[in-house]
Amino acid sequence: MDFNMKKLASDAGIFFTRAVQFTEEKFGQAEKTELDAHFENLLARADSTKNWTERILRQTEVLLQPNPSARVEEFLYEKLDRKVPSRVTNGELLAQYMAEAASELGPSTPYGKTLMKVSEAEKRLGAAERDFIHTASLSFLTPLRNFLEGDWKTISKERRLLQNRRLDLDACKARLKKAKAAEAKATLWNDEVDKAEQELRVAQTEFDRQAEVTRLLLEGISSTHVNHLRCLHEFVKSQTTYYAQCYRHMLDLQKQLGSSQGTIFPGTFVGTTEPASPPLSSTSPTTTAATMPVVPTGAGLIPPEEAALCLEEVAPPASGTRKARVLYDYEAADSSELALLADELITVYSLPGMDPDWLIGERGNKKGKVPVTYLELLS
Numbered sequence: 001m002d003f004n005m006k007k008l009a010s011d012a013g014i015f016f017t018r019a020v021q022f023t024e025e026k027f028g029q030a031e032k033t034e035l036d037a038h039f040e041n042l043l044a045r046a047d048s049t050k051n052w053t054e055r056i057l058r059q060t061e062v063l064l065q066p067n068p069s070a071r072v073e074e075f076l077y078e079k080l081d082r083k084v085p086s087r088v089t090n091g092e093l094l095a096q097y098m099a100e101a102a103s104e105l106g107p108s109t110p111y112g113k114t115l116m117k118v119s120e121a122e123k124r125l126g127a128a129e130r131d132f133i134h135t136a137s138l139s140f141l142t143p144l145r146n147f148l149e150g151d152w153k154t155i156s157k158e159r160r161l162l163q164n165r166r167l168d169l170d171a172c173k174a175r176l177k178k179a180k181a182a183e184a185k186a187t188l189w190n191d192e193v194d195k196a197e198q199e200l201r202v203a204q205t206e207f208d209r210q211a212e213v214t215r216l217l218l219e220g221i222s223s224t225h226v227n228h229l230r231c232l233h234e235f236v237k238s239q240t241t242y243y244a245q246c247y248r249h250m251l252d253l254q255k256q257l258g259s260s261q262g263t264i265f266p267g268t269f270v271g272t273t274e275p276a277s278p279p280l281s282s283t284s285p286t287t288t289a290a291t292m293p294v295v296p297t298g299a300g301l302i303p304p305e306e307a308a309l310c311l312e313e314v315a316p317p318a319s320g321t322r323k324a325r326v327l328y329d330y331e332a333a334d335s336s337e338l339a340l341l342a343d344e345l346i347t348v349y350s351l352p353g354m355d356p357d358w359l360i361g362e363r364g365n366k367k368g369k370v371p372v373t374y375l376e377l378l379s
Helices: 002-026 037-064 068-079 090-105 110-184 190-219 221-264 285-290 304-313
Strands: 322-326 345-349 358-363 366-371 375-377
Touching: 002 110, 037 110, 037 190, 037 221, 090 110, 110 190, 110 221, 190 221, 345 375
Parallel strands: none
Antiparallel strands: 322 345, 322 375, 345 358, 358 366
């Protein structure tokens, strides 16, 4: 009991001494041991790493789960070390509603059939989104959280301990200075100065040891950057895969809907989509697919079932033709279209009343409709 009381009294005394030293430093009444410039740079870099990691982590969580209530629920499950329940994605929920609507409104009607086709596409999009969220969470969010909850807490603990060691050191320096001043006035014995010098040596040793420990941890931030860089590459890879899957699913859906438009709306065409940006330079098939232009949905005023017959009789207009270079491979959706190979040259021209997003293309003795977004018109 006496030992515990003495320890509590000693701890209280140390805390009071540190508080006095800290307060006097703030008011400029005490000297402060400064860390070297390299150490200060390590501290600043560590703080920046922690702050930006927190911000990137929070915004990525918003990207993957926009619903704040769902994010709070997932956070609580993680803190309780319980498995987060599976949640239906918005795409899957939309697919469910469309399928139910088709069933009730008539799956054999044109509207019902289209609802079913779109429902299947939305279901595949929802599944792709679920896979992307799972992959991104494991490969990107988890390492960032591990840094903040593991390495950074260790660094913070050692930094607080270093701060305490510095306060102890500066307090010992102040006591030694006062002891020497008192000795000069012959009001203190030499043993008081010796005691203060001994305390200073011990405090200096403890400070130096703690400074080295903290320095090693701060220098480890470089390894953290390397690890986060690798995780960032994995995140980009998963995001690229996700958007490539979405593109393929929607392109398939667009072709399905386009092939049925001539039957549903004979002699008419539907408005077209805007052409996409040129593809990024990449050798990855999935990346190239994700940046391909969208194929126009309209096929001009010529009904699909009559296009093959009409195209045989089509002649170039009196205004002439133009050469065009093919930008991407294109697979013909039906016999009225002309298949294309990237970088080949073809002759193109337009016919009165055609959809402006399509041209007639000729290669040798073959001709057919080609999408403008796949071509570079040459002068």
